[in-house]
Amino acid sequence: MTLSFIKPENIDDDGSVATKNTQLTSGTTSSRRTVRSAANKRKKEAAERRLFIRDIFANIFDLVGDWVFFLAVYNRDFDGDGAGDQFAPVEVQYRLFIHAVFAFSILSSTLVVWFVLTAIWRKTGVNSMCCNCTQDRIVIASIILEDIPQILFTLYMDNRFVGGVSAVGMLNICSSVNGLVNRLTSHYEEIKEDVFVIVDSYKEMP
Numbered sequence: 001m002t003l004s005f006i007k008p009e010n011i012d013d014d015g016s017v018a019t020k021n022t023q024l025t026s027g028t029t030s031s032r033r034t035v036r037s038a039a040n041k042r043k044k045e046a047a048e049r050r051l052f053i054r055d056i057f058a059n060i061f062d063l064v065g066d067w068v069f070f071l072a073v074y075n076r077d078f079d080g081d082g083a084g085d086q087f088a089p090v091e092v093q094y095r096l097f098i099h100a101v102f103a104f105s106i107l108s109s110t111l112v113v114w115f116v117l118t119a120i121w122r123k124t125g126v127n128s129m130c131c132n133c134t135q136d137r138i139v140i141a142s143i144i145l146e147d148i149p150q151i152l153f154t155l156y157m158d159n160r161f162v163g164g165v166s167a168v169g170m171l172n173i174c175s176s177v178n179g180l181v182n183r184l185t186s187h188y189e190e191i192k193e194d195v196f197v198i199v200d201s202y203k204e205m206p
Contacts, residue, residue: 051186052119058182059112062147065175066105069154072168073101076161097157104150111142139183147180 115138118129127134133141151173158169165173 054182055119055186056116058179059115062175062179063108063112065172066108066150069168069172070098070101070105072166073157074098094161097161100153101157104146104153108142108146108150111138111146114138115142136187139187143180143183147176147183150176151180 114129114133115135118127118133118135118138121129122135154169154172154176155165158165162169
């Protein structure tokens with residue numbers, strides 16, 4: 001009785017395994033990785049665009065709230081004569097508050113413009129326009145110097161001079177809270193890292 005063996009197609013005459021199927025598998029895997037990498041890149045770019053749009057909306061809303069509040073405060077009429085009392089001699093302290101609101105509005109505008117320009121500048125591969133002020137550090141400055149003080153100042157000013165939170169005061173508070181929440185949630189990890197770096201640098205100072 002004679003046994004015959006059929007040589008598989010993927011076995012060479014010298015007993016070595018043919019590389020054709022291996023090369024095919026390798027090529028398929030490489031193609032899949034390329035497609036997956038391109039898809040991940042598109043997803044990352046789309047996520048960055050959505051984040052940029054959300055940041056722009058929050059910043060513009062915050063800016064509008066600040067300037068609307070300033071105009072309302074500047075034109076408040078306490079004596080009922082139909083004209084704003086920003087220069088009334090009996091409200092000397094009120095004029096100081098108007099200057100403070102104006103300063104907050106200027107600061108907010110500066111930070112918003114700086115943030116937007118830095119975000120655009122970042123597209124060129126540079127994280128900071130000058131002074132090593134990255135987007136995340138501008139966000140930290142906005143939270144500490146503008147958002148939280150603006151909320152507290154608006155509450156204090158309206159309660160002192162109006163007797164309660166006015167409509168424009170509520171608009172200003174809502175826009176500041178919206179900006180604060182957006183900044184904290186959008187840049188939380190980066191803010192945390194920058195805060196640790198700042199704290200470590202402070203500890204290393206002589």
